[in-house]
Amino acid sequence: LAKTTQPISMDSYEGQEVNITCSHNNIATNDYITWYQQFPSQGPRFIIQGYKTKVTNEVASLFIPADRKSSTLSLPRVSLSDTAVYYCLVGVRFSGGYNKLIFGAGTRLAVHP
Amino acid sequence: GAVVSQHPSWVICKSGTSVKIECRSLDFQATTMFWYRQFPKQSLMLMATSNEGSKATYEQGVEKDKFLINHASLTLSTLTVTSAHPEDSSFYICSARDQTPGRGTSTDTQYFGPGTRLTVL
Numbered sequence: 001l002a003k004t005t006q007p008i009s010m011d012s013y014e015g016q017e018v019n020i021t022c023s024h025n026n027i028a029t030n031d032y033i034t035w036y037q038q039f040p041s042q043g044p045r046f047i048i049q050g051y052k053t054k055v056t057n058e059v060a061s062l063f064i065p066a067d068r069k070s071s072t073l074s075l076p077r078v079s080l081s082d083t084a085v086y087y088c089l090v091g092v093r094f095s096g097g098y099n100k101l102i103f104g105a106g107t108r109l110a111v112h113p
Numbered sequence: 114g115a116v117v118s119q120h121p122s123w124v125i126c127k128s129g130t131s132v133k134i135e136c137r138s139l140d141f142q143a144t145t146m147f148w149y150r151q152f153p154k155q156s157l158m159l160m161a162t163s164n165e166g167s168k169a170t171y172e173q174g175v176e177k178d179k180f181l182i183n184h185a186s187l188t189l190s191t192l193t194v195t196s197a198h199p200e201d202s203s204f205y206i207c208s209a210r211d212q213t214p215g216r217g218t219s220t221d222t223q224y225f226g227p228g229t230r231l232t233v234l
Contacts, residue, residue, distance in 0.1 A: 002231045034222070034223075036225075041204065041228065041230065042227055042228060043117075043119075043207075043208070043223070043225035043226050043227050043228045044157070044206075044208075044225045046222055046223075046224065046225075049222060049233065054229060059149055086117040087156070088155075100147070101147070101159070101161065101208075102159060103149075103156045103158070103159075104156060105156050
């Protein structure tokens, strides 16, 4: 399973756009990139998943360059409620098997007034 | 998205007792579920993979006789912490993949439960 590297922490202010970059140099051909958000004493919440180029949903955007060795989670106009830990995970998706997710340290995002 | 529930949300027990935690997929079938443990200020650590109708697969360093896993149906997995001790106090979280027939496997997304806080006195 590909190892991921993210900044340990980030600070931002309300209304700003936040970009969190994750490195996964050893990503394999079949690996998807998934981001989760976790608040204290809660289970992680799925944010977005992608394979290549750009993916956007109602919550965030995910940018993946052509070499797929990194990815960037973009949170538009953050609010105080976006203060959380964000995890970037890379795992294999294959039929008949399962995607064993190994969590790294994550990025602690603090949004200030 | 798919919903995963856990029960109880928190439990306090005496040292030496056993505690059972349930993980349910509410609106989808899950032949595979996962159990994680998380200590304060740390990341999630995968403990084991729970497979419906078969034995669980444990990660290295996790005692299978200490953490009993049963996955008797397509929507329920249980984790029993046997003879719990204070060092077992932690936040236990389960996750599941939506493997309902006909829905396809387009994303293979894992959905997490809300977690169970175990405190062993």
